[in-house]
């Protein structure tokens with residue numbers, strides 16, 4: 001449905017035109033939800049912003065707008081506050097009728113976009129033969145949430161894993177395989193080359209210590225790029241092994257991704273460089289082929305280049321991204337391309353987008369967005385490391401969260417003198433542990449660094465996954481206790497919202513659509529987390545103040561509907577974050 005916010009905006013715009021003429025039609029009505037119920041549910045600052053251009057007292061402007069508003073069915077008569085704010089208070093009947101409308105709908109009334117435009121979300125994107133680190137974990141969690149939100153809204157989303165499966169590191173790795181596992185280059189069978197990270201380390205040692213090895217490595221790159229069969233085979237072996245390791249993490253986190261690594265764009269790189277040349281953008285600088293960027297300068301104030309071809313003829317990360325943009329627009333027909341990487345790559349993407357625009361590869365009609373995120377810090381405020389100081393293995397990190405969740409649960413069961421099966425305990429621990437990690441990441445504004453803290457993320461109180469999961473479980477408990485099937489509640493009963501806790505909860509439920517639409521453009525999933533956290537708090541307040549199962553009709557059914565809608569809203573909201581719910585915990 002059209003959200004309340006959109007309806008209010010339309011009404012205010014219409015009233016403005018009615019009061020001050022058609023030239024006002026394109027003015028932003030400046031309506032926003034209030035954060036203090038004292039000022040009603042929504043507020044508009046429009047009258048204040050018009051005081052100067054209209055040369056009138058803002059309170060008088062506000063009054064003229066109010067006089068022309070047609071919103072009697074939605075709101076109480078709007079009031080003017082302070083210098084000229086217009087405050088809107090929703091009518092409880094209206095709120096009740098909206099709840100009734102969304103109750104039978106699986107999507108809870110949240111509309112789909114009109115045209116299913118193609119959106120690419122480029123996320124996760126680890127590098128072959130290197131460790132998938134916490135930065136990739138953030139990209140995976142945030143990218144997946146963004147993809148889910150856009151999918152839910154009805155976009156045609158292509159989830160791409162732009163893995164680093166090409167480049168000079170392969171020369172070194174293949175040269176090492178030739179020495180240590182010569183069969184890797186000849187046999188067609190899968191071969192266990194063990195842990196890739198240690199293989200990488202050993203290859204690097206050889207590369208750094210031995211000039212001759214270095215030379216072989218360089219030759220290997222050339223051979224691989226020329227398509228030599230044995231080099232290709234070794235390369236594929238390395239990629240397959242990495243892929244299996246990454247897949248463990250994706251399976252655990254329930255992440256769907258289509259792999260289209262850097263190597264995919266290799267055939268198009270030379271053309272990209274010629275295209276830049278034809279457009280007159282290419283310049284040779286210290287032997288490398290570059291495009292100089294506007295408004296990117298070094299400390300001396302000289303323009304910075306985007307290097308697209310190195311002195312030795314090899315292409316760069318940026319060249320691949322230019323080719324990828326072209327492919328994604330021409331072949332995939334994407335209208336929006338979203339890149340989820342750490343903030344450290346902001347300049348890379350700004351440069352690539354600028355060059356793509358200049359070269360005519362990226363038209364105005366396509367939006368490219370870098371979605372940057374900050375670092376994952378340990379409790380010491382430094383980059384997350386294990387106690388021994390090495391980078392954390394993602395599998396270990398997730399397992400640890402699950403183990404801790406299990407310990408917490410077992411303690412709780414003992415306290416409550418509850419007996420549960422080992423299957424139940426494992427399942428709850430798995431969901432709680434993994435969702436705690438995901439939620440901790442998503443609930444912070446992604447642009448800032450966040451501190452990885454198991455105790456905090458697993459806390460049953462606070463803005464955490466367990467708190468939300470528990471708020472979902474409570475209504476299920478009501479349904480079990482009262483032997484009530486939520487799906488069979490009488491939708492004809494008018495929903496009565498007499499208590500302030502009921503009304504506050506009801507209004508909050510209805511805001512999900514606004515929030516989702518907002519996140520669709522800001523790509524800040526933490527807004528959904530905050531929404532769900534506040535929803536859970538409001539549900540808990542409602543549940544403390546209002547008796548559900550022992551209430552008289554029609555209140556009882558009303559309250560059951562409220563409980564059910566809360567649960568379904570939490571479930572839907574969490575599903576957009578890639579988090580599943582539990583019926584009991």
Ligand code: ARG
Pocket residue numbers: 122124125126127162163164321324339340341
């Ligand atoms: N592989 C890169 C990294 O680990 C991330 C790739 C992001 N996507 C892209 N199209 N550049 O940093």
